Amino acid sequence: QKEVEQNSGPLSVPEGAIASLNCTYSDRVSQSFFWYRQYSGKSPELIMSIYSNGDKEDGRFTAQLNKASQYVSLLIRDSQPSDSATYLCAVGLDSSYKLIFGSGTRLLVRP
Amino acid sequence: NAGVMQNPRHLVRRRGQEARLRCSPMKGHSHVYWYRQLPEEGLKFMVYLQKENIIDESGMPKERFSAEFPKEGPSILRIQQVVRGDSAAYFCASSPLRDPSEEQFFGPGTRLTVL
Numbered sequence: 001q002k003e004v005e006q007n008s009g010p011l012s013v014p015e016g017a018i019a020s021l022n023c024t025y026s027d028r029v030s031q032s033f034f035w036y037r038q039y040s041g042k043s044p045e046l047i048m049s050i051y052s053n054g055d056k057e058d059g060r061f062t063a064q065l066n067k068a069s070q071y072v073s074l075l076i077r078d079s080q081p082s083d084s085a086t087y088l089c090a091v092g093l094d095s096s097y098k099l100i101f102g103s104g105t106r107l108l109v110r111p
Numbered sequence: 112n113a114g115v116m117q118n119p120r121h122l123v124r125r126r127g128q129e130a131r132l133r134c135s136p137m138k139g140h141s142h143v144y145w146y147r148q149l150p151e152e153g154l155k156f157m158v159y160l161q162k163e164n165i166i167d168e169s170g171m172p173k174e175r176f177s178a179e180f181p182k183e184g185p186s187i188l189r190i191q192q193v194v195r196g197d198s199a200a201y202f203c204a205s206s207p208l209r210d211p212s213e214e215q216f217f218g219p220g221t222r223l224t225v226l
Binding site: 004034036042043044045046049088090097098099100101102103104 | 142144146152153154155156159166167169170202214215216217218219220
């Protein structure tokens, strides 16, 4: 079983819709959770970090964490074509400094 | 305020040559992480360093790969006797404090192509 799992997609949504990206993780000692956006050929760009259960909002982005169910999600409201990218979920363990990345979900926002 | 810097951005090597990748962390950051991304795959942790210390190299192949972060100068990821399978994007990230929850910020990456 992969440590961090994401649906590879592509997830296709129309412009203006809500895009919902999901991520599950296997290690219960995971403590920190991050969403990165990566455009093709570019480096990962940090969008959101979340550490406790519940929702965290930042502009059009909302991260949701449920440690009991071991999942973290990212909602993008009012999706724009410029949001089209691969979204990487990353998990930090309590005892380690390295991030464990999922393989990413490719999002396509149709104009 | 400069971000994480990496050079070269693109590196072409023939099989058997050495590759040296450099990373300068963000100002005020003293912790450096190296990740590798193979085509169409996620990032894989390689090594975590502080100044003059390797803290965790559990993700780095035991042979041909080495990393350092000297007291002065950038962090260096060195790959000896490169093979085609080493072709990948190598990203460096940095963070300010030694805390697992700290956010890591990525540099632009070095894309290594082995002919």
